[in-house]
Amino acid sequence: MPAFAGEYAVLSSGFRIHAERHEVDGAVVRLFTRDGVTELPAATVAKFEQEDYVPPPPTPEPAIPLPPARQEAMPQDPRTLVKNAAIRSGLPPAFVESVAKIESGLQPGAVSPKGAVGVMQLMPATARSLAADPSDTQQNIDAGTRLLRDLLVKYDGDVVKALAAYNAGPGAVDRYQGLPPFRETQNYVNKVIESYQQAGGK
Helix, strand or coil, rough: CCCCCCCEEEEECEEEEEEEEEEEECCEEEEEEEEEEEEEEHEEEEEEECCCCCCCCCCCCCCCCCCCCHCCCCCCCCCHHHHHHHHCCCCCHHHHHHHHHHHHHHCCCCEEECCEEECCCHHHHHHHHHCCCCCCHHHHHHHHHHHHHHHHHCCCCCCCHHHHHHHHHHHHHHEEEEEECCCCHHHHHHHHHHHHHHHCCC
């Protein structure tokens, strides 16, 4: 079966998902990313685009190990963590940042009245299902980004459905076969899309 390195899977909706390579197995396409393997129907993939190859920088000289007391690196700011998580999941950083802004204003200590925690406002049960500690900012952002990617794959790149499911849960989206008639969810989806468009996203 053919396999390619460094590419984007372009879904029929126009949304692009980054993968290190893919395999075609009949009616199923497997996308291999740093987080694992994602399967989706081959019919939902319009095409694959090769990623421009950037040669790695020269190998630096071995660094002298720091003393144990200085090995703790300063925590990165949430915006940087969001960007890195988006790149790992193959999503546009501006899109993930728009979700994080609307969810919590990029505030690690944000807690919603319903108990959602952190930058991307994960419920504790959701975080556990993603093997993440919601109080750990990096794990919180990484898990929220992976959830967002999985929802985009589930809904064939339909951004509105994916955002609605992130806010109200996949059950509500499936029940109403689209954006649920919840004012909070409708406002949430509109705000995220507007923020993404203002950031230059399409």
